Amino acid sequence: MKRKAFHKLSYGLYLIASEFQGKKAGYIANTTFQITSEPPQLAISCHKDNQSARVILDSGIFSVSVLKKEVNMKIIGDFGFMSSGDIDKFGGVSTITAQTGAPIVLDSSVAWFDCKVVNSIDLGSHYLIIGEVVDSDEISDEDPLTYQYYREKYKMFSPKNSPTYIEKAVLDAEAAASPKVLQEQEHEHDHEHEYVFDGKNYVCVICGFPYNPEEGDPSVGSPPGTPFEDLPEDSRCPICNAAKEYFKEV
Numbered sequence: 300m301k302r303k304a305f306h307k308l309s310y311g312l313y314l315i316a317s318e319f320q321g322k323k324a325g326y327i328a329n330t331t332f333q334i335t336s337e338p339p340q341l342a343i344s345c346h347k348d349n350q351s352a353r354v355i356l357d358s359g360i361f362s363v364s365v366l367k368k369e370v371n372m373k374i375i376g377d378f379g380f381m382s383s384g385d386i387d388k389f390g391g392v393s394t395i396t397a398q399t400g401a402p403i404v405l406d407s408s409v410a411w412f413d414c415k416v417v418n419s420i421d422l423g424s425h426y427l428i429i430g431e432v433v434d435s436d437e438i439s440d441e442d443p444l445t446y447q448y449y450r451e452k453y454k455m456f457s458p459k460n461s462p463t464y465i466e467k468a469v470l471d472a473e474a475a476a477s478p479k480v481l482q483e484q485e486h487e488h489d490h491e492h493e494y495v496f497d498g499k500n501y502v503c504v505i506c507g508f509p510y511n512p513e514e515g516d517p518s519v520g521s522p523p524g525t526p527f528e529d530l531p532e533d534s535r536c537p538i539c540n541a542a543k544e545y546f547k548e549v
């Protein structure tokens with residue numbers, strides 16, 4: 300089996316949110332798709348370790364916000380790499396509720412769906428959760444974000460809880476074993492791990508965020524031109540909050 304073949308499957312990127320007894324939870328998902336038109340139903344695949352899984356199953360409701368192409372990366376960082384049990388993901392975003400009462404995140408979104416859970420299937424690592432859409436709205440005519448654009452533009456990884464996660468070592472081993480012609484084609488199209496560094500740059504091994512010395516990190520008082528080594532020891536990845544020690548030189 301060739302794992303790289305799975306990268307040819309197309310997806311969008313979504314923010315799934317729910318609430319049970321006053322506790323909100325939400326996560327970033329690429330695995331979200333429409334499965335029937337009448338009644339309109341969506342399916343999501345949610346990792347059992349995600350806080351959101353329990354909240355969705357207990358409440359029986361969830362919302363899906365379709366993220367826009369030029370998404371605010373803080374939303375990806377907070378909702379895609381951190382746990383709703385550790386941080387308040389909803390404090391900095393604007394939300395509404397519709398029919399089910401599930402929080403619906405409006406920031407960086409082009410459309411939303413309000414769903415009630417009608418079925419769920421235990422898939423081992425994930426639950427496949429099916430929701431009937433009871434309300435929806437289009438809130439912007441901007442383009443939605445695709446998983447391919449996310450990988451190419453932001454050069455970011457997806458964490459292990461994503462159903463489409465593939466270990467980088469597996470992809471590297473496959474590439475090394477590929478016939479030369481195929482390897483050349485793959486490198487032509489494979490932007491996911493294509494970093495352009497001058498040898499002194501660092502990348503976060505948790506989420507793939509590349510620290511750019513030319514930009515520095517003004518949020519921690521490090522101006523453009525600050526080498527990674529000179530960042531304060533308590534600096535953190537602006538996307539996934541990983542400590543400085545999780546950055547590796549590339």
Ligand SMILES: Cc1cc2nc3c(=O)[nH]c(=O)nc-3n(C[C@H](O)[C@H](O)[C@H](O)COP(=O)(O)O)c2cc1C
Pocket residue numbers: 312324325326327328329330331344345346348349350351352375378379380381382383384425449456457458460461462
């Ligand atoms: C690009 C991307 C795609 C993801 N897709 C999924 C997905 O489809 N299903 C899933 O369970 N987790 C997915 N994740 C991981 C969750 O968003 C992540 O585990 C999140 O921190 C869970 O938050 P929670 O514990 O507050 O629910 C994805 C993350 C990213 C960054």
